[in-house]
Amino acid sequence: MNHKCVKVVSLLVAVSLIFAGFAAVGFAEEHNKLKAGFIYVGPVGDYGYSKGHDVGREYVEEIFPWLETFYVENVAPSDVESTIDQFVNNRDADVIFTTSFGHMNPTISAAKKYQNTIFFHCSGYKRAKNVGTYFSGLYQTYYLSGLMAGALTKTDKLGYVGAFPTPEVKRHINAFAIGIHEANPDATLHVRWLNAWVDPSGAKEATQALLEEGVDGFAFTEDTPTVLQTAQENDAFSFSHYNPMYRFAEDAAVSGQISNWGVIYADILYKVYYGVYTNENLEGVDYWWLLKEGAAELGAKRGMPINPKYVDELKSKTVEDPILGKISVYDLIMKRMEQMKADRVTFDPFVGPMKDRQGIQRLKDGEWATHDELWQIQWAYPNVKGPWPDEPKE
């Protein structure tokens, strides 16, 4: 064997070693990245529920350099399992988030099939050793919005454009109604249902219909800013929902609720990455995060709890509180927010004595509604007017 040959061979060996080294490093890097897949029920473009989750996904992708995320939108419950198959087999997902109530059963059955994968399901109640659950609650912010609405209405008539009459939407309406009642016992809340999560034309007509009835302030559950925009066009006020919608209606948007899924996703993924959560210990992991944890934020715009245009009026209106005495609505809102954000929460809108609109006692004196009661709520608060499907008779 001549020298030249040895040189060439050793050069080749060296080069291949370098390549192998790069490959190994690349592999290690690839391997160290945690891969999280998100399954959305709606289009990200709805500017509503699925958009909210996607904002959360973008947030964790940005703050965790070791994280890689991907998502699929518009996934009906029947397509969840095949999407999970794809995520696990083709994209090596370590963690999979399914974000709609209807995704619950397919998630549980896929979790049995892929025991090494970690699943988190949003808004459901079934868990397994590799399936945790999570949800963010907005009812506290709805209550705070209700305080404002009660103080600001000139006609004593407020409106709510609801998507579907689900317990979640009913909980929001009731919380809003409780706030309204506290600030203005004469005011009523008129509800109209769309029977759709996304229906801008319907939302527009429902708002117009309520305006014709004399309503001058709105809250809503629909995945677009339509109600808010319609309020703006008609010199009424409204509360933004789910995503910051201030820029759609800078006069009409008083406040609202902003959902922050990002903080929940960050907590989950951090704990998965550092081995706190594994595919063996999720049976008891259930997030129900509220104002305190930052999963919900008050405002129509991040960092602006109340539109400055309405602050003076809220400061000038006073209410008589049994404990706090005579207090301006503005101060009451700030006080309630403080109480609900404290380490030890000292206030909740759903505290007895509380009757529903049919006069049935729902909470005894001093009794706090439990997680399950809030989760399954069907009754309507007394100042709520209008149709109420599945209203319990006892």
Added chain:
Amino acid sequence: MIEEWVVGTLSRTLAYGTPLLLATLGEIYSERSGVLNLGVEGMMILGAVSAFATAFITGNPWLGMLVAGIAGALASLIHGFVSITLRANQVVSGLALTMLGLGLSGLFGKGFEGKPLNSTITNVTVPVLKDIPYLGEILFVDQSPIVYIAIILTPVLSFILFHTSLGITIRSVGENPSAADSAGINVWLVRYFCVVTGGILAGFAGGYLSIAYRPAWTQGMTSGMGWLVIALTIFASWNPSRGLVGAFLFGALMHLSFRLQPWVAPELLKMMPYGSAILALVIISLGSLKKSMGAPNALQQPYIRGEK
């Protein structure tokens, strides 16, 4: 009280019925020439997204409407090419166009989601006319100019269809293309013309939704209006004036489904437009009634020269 109620409802009826009317007028023309276009929903939503994008970028909402018409026309050309030139099944091609439109609009619209539009087509109140009792309040107070355009278009398009030689040409192509062909009429050209007319009007309807009715872009924002249009076309028995009645009737039902909610089950009210649509479809499907309903004889039939 009652007066206020009726006036309010009728005023809203016009606002909601307008996109239905625009697209229905277009579909009537398309079907009158023998081409069923089930792609209305797709053309509408492409109109909506392109109108919004144009108005957003240029700051000119009327330019947005123009572009919406062009987008609708281009989309309809796809249907025209497949169903007229290639003589494929009109139902399949139209359905594909709807799906294509919904998908494409979602893709193009990604950058415009959640963006407020500063330059919209604002509502107008017409001086003097607004003082006409009742009618003034319904028609001339806080109403979109596009409502007027749609209402004026109706008799114009009706006149063209029934009282001009162009109208006779269109109808003869829809009734008996081979006879029209032997009379020297260019069947393909007429059909393309009508399909594109339908596309332009569907595009306008979409543009109205995204820059006038509800100035914002949301994926899937036409939420089934295009299907109502298909039903309305039959409901109107291919007559523009009856299309106006139908569109505003559907508009009224839509508005009333919210007005009457405290007293009548909303599901029932919301079902009514669709229920009447199904009824209309049943009627049209009964072959013997087809004639008396005034359905174009050659509807859905691709024209092949030399065949009977």
